[in-house]
Amino acid sequence: MSDSLARRKQWARFVPAVYSGLLAAVIAGPLLGPGYLLLRDAVSTPRSYLTDSALGLGDAAPRAVPQDAMLAALSPIVDGGLIVKTILLVALWAAGYGAAMLARELLRVSVGPQLVAVTVALWNPYVAERLLQGHWSLLTGYAALPWTALAAYRIRRAGGSDAMAGRGAVGSWGALAGCFAAAGLTPTGALLAGSTAVVLVGRRNVLGALVLLSAASGPWLAAALSGAGTEPSDPAGIAAFAARAEPALGTLGALAGLGGIWNADAVPGSRTTPLALIATALLLALVAIGIRSTAAIKTVAIRGRADDIESDTAATDSAPPDVTEIGATHAACAGDTDRAAVRVRRGLLVLAAFAVVLPALGATSWGMSGMEWLVAHVPGAGLLRDTQKYVALAMPAYALCAAAGCRAVAARFAAKASVGSRTPGMAVAATGFIALLVLPLFDLAWGVGGALKPVHYPVGWQRVAERIDGPGDVAVLPGGMFRRFPYSGKVAVLDPAPRMLPRDVLQTGELPVHGRTVAGEGARAREVQSALLHGDSAQRLGELGVGWVLVERTTPGPVGESKTTLAQLDEVYADSQLALYRVPDSADHFKESQSTHRAIAYAAHILWAALVVGGLLLAAVLRQR
Known part of the structure; x- marks a missing residue:
């Protein structure tokens, strides 16, 4: 590999990673100071404890499993507030960088479109509303989606019999296991990542994906099997948590713009004005520009660099270096690789369509009637009542389409200009796309207009905890x-x-x-x-x-x-x-019968932790080799 090619490879990975980190810091900046996150559903504390409720064995449905058990295990070592803030910041960074890597690998786009994909993934109403609602752990599942799609793509294409293909397949399965476990910090996150993988991984691999998903979902499945929170949910929750229309958009428009959370108070101020319509129109327009090229069949694997320069118009790192170095012995695999990429891209578009349409249908009168019957008769179906959560599934496709649209616009600039002006054309297109995404939602910055800020608990809480020493x-x-x-x-x-x-x-x-x-x-x-x-x-x-x-x-x-x-x-x-x-x-009259369920819950949580750490380490090690 030449020095210039190596530098371009480093540039292609370094810039999107840094840009994603900067956006994450701009969004969650107030949390960088001392204190604890305490906002609506978000509760972080200096120390938490491994109670039965933390294991999901209380009366209520296990909605915060294994989140609470993880914090209880780590907070005696590291301050619990720091853990939550770190996870949130890493999740935001990972969502943006994952979108960039997904666009890079599935579309072979350069840095400019990758930065657009980062912006789509991070600077949108879904992130703003879930931050205001306090759903920091759900955003971990959201962040896992592009990485889940990437792992599914690599599994789908790793069908070779040589040693390199075998290591790649094992590493990709490890990455998928880690993604499932990271997303599975909450049950909803596990469902999001599982849905993505099942649609994208290919029929031959669905069973393996479901086995991994079940293992990663072990903590809340074990809690449900123990009888905790298995009573049917209140049907009144369906109307209460249905997706909500926004000004001049209606419910479908709000969802298509990645908004529409049920709680009108957990909405940034800009989404209560005509800016909601402007922001949604701009987002959908930028996505629409790239839909055709995202769904199209396009071969780039072998001819790589020349084809990408023609289609990408960004001379800096048009094709990923690992693609350009593929030898002639791998030529026979090119068509399969391309078909895998096309199928994954199209699968993501289908997921996006369902993620918008189904919650919109769930907000209609007959949709709510069907959901009310479901939660009243099927234990655990209450997980589905907040249908707007599942709009997260549209994010990877939106990021890909916006990146492809940026490349298409830059190509038009290049077609009207001299060869020497192609790089500025990409820079102008990417800058324009990013500005159109950021400006209408300006109040996402700095903790959604300052709403996301740390608090300080009175010392009495610690003293009370110290005095509870009996049954x-x-x-x-x-x-x-x-x-x-x-x-x-x-x-x-x-x-x-x-x-x-x-x-x-x-x-x-x-x-x-x-x-x-x-x-x-x-x-x-x-x-x-x-x-x-x-x-x-x-x-x-x-x-x-x-x-x-x-x-x-x-x-x-x-x-x-x-x-x-x-x-x-x-x-x-x-x-x-x-x-x-x-x-x-x-x-402790009500603790004696829990010993068996407690042992099972411990085992499920240990397996979950092993998948988080082991899966991601396995993927990283084999990827390097």
Whole structure:
């Protein structure tokens, strides 16, 4: 490999990686400072504990598995807030860089279009809305999608019998396992990555992909098989969590623009103005320019560099160096490689279409009726109620199409200019595409207009955690799962108690949405909350397995006649923010039958961790060789 070719290869990988990191820092910049992420559904704490709820064995559906167990295992070593912020920043970086690598490998585009793909993957309403909703772990699944598509493509094309092909296939399967596990930080992420792989990996490899997906999904599958949260969900959640129309767009238009989250409060300000229409029109126009070339059959594998210079018009690194070095002995494989790329690109386009159309249908009256029947009769179907989550599946195709469109526009510039002006043509096209994507959504910058910023917990939380040293679960007052603390800002946030305390904290799972309450699966938690609010006896709390009651004094919420119950308990800690009471003669009545399920859950989590670390290391080592 010549020195100039080596430099171009390094440039082709270095620039998109750095650009993706810069965009991630611009988006999540406020989190680079000290403090903890506490915004709506996002709760990070200095230390969390490996309780049954963290393993997914509580009453509620295992929606934060294996996320909570991972934080419980790592936070005694590294501050939990730092772990969450690091994962979020890495996820944002990986989403952008993965889109660039996908465009590079499937389209053979140069640096300029790769930067456009990075921008599409990171600077869009989906990322903004999920950040505002606090879905940092879902964005990990989102980030895994382009890498999952890339691994599926490499598996599909690695059919050779030589040693190099064999190592490539093993490395690609390792990469797919790592992608599944990383995406599987939440159940929804696992479904996103699994759907992508099943569509793209090819019929011969579907069974293997499903086996890997099942292993990577082991933590929440084990929790579901144990009976945790397997009651049917409240059908009222379907209408509450249906995709939402945006100004002048309607539901379909909002989804096509990668927006439309159910919570109107978790939307950047620009999406509540005519800029939503402008941004969506520009995004779809840039995507439409490249759809034809993304779906087209195009051979670049052997003639590589000459063909790419003609089609790419960017002289700097037109074709990936590894492609240009393919010898004549590999010529027979070129057609298969190209067909694999075409099928993967077309599969991504099909996924994008379904990812937009199906959530839109789910927001219609008859679509909601069908979903209501599903969640009322099929345990676990509640995972599907927030249909806008699945719009993430459109991102890889959108990134490819925008990159292809940038190349096509640059080619037109080059056709009208002299040969020496082709590189500026690509630079102008890429800069224009990036500006049109970024400017209408300007308030995604710096934590979505400053909404994403760290908080600092009062020292009382640590003192309460230190004093919980006996049996029994924890009940919390006021009632409900959401809080408004003086230090947490104006929006309601999930109660940090379940992640802050060393015993299971009982939560009903009830969600207030649009003035209605969506019932949760926590049957025992509802009984405990009712007992507290009605002023029942301490004995009744003990019978329900409650050993502790925590009163969070600075947040609004129902307390009912709980003073009657609290008067019968032993106060062990109190300050201006928190008060902790011990329930006399409490025991772990509800823990004895969990030992077998706990062992299975531990094994599933260990397997998941092995897939994350082992799969990605295997892929990296074999890729280098």
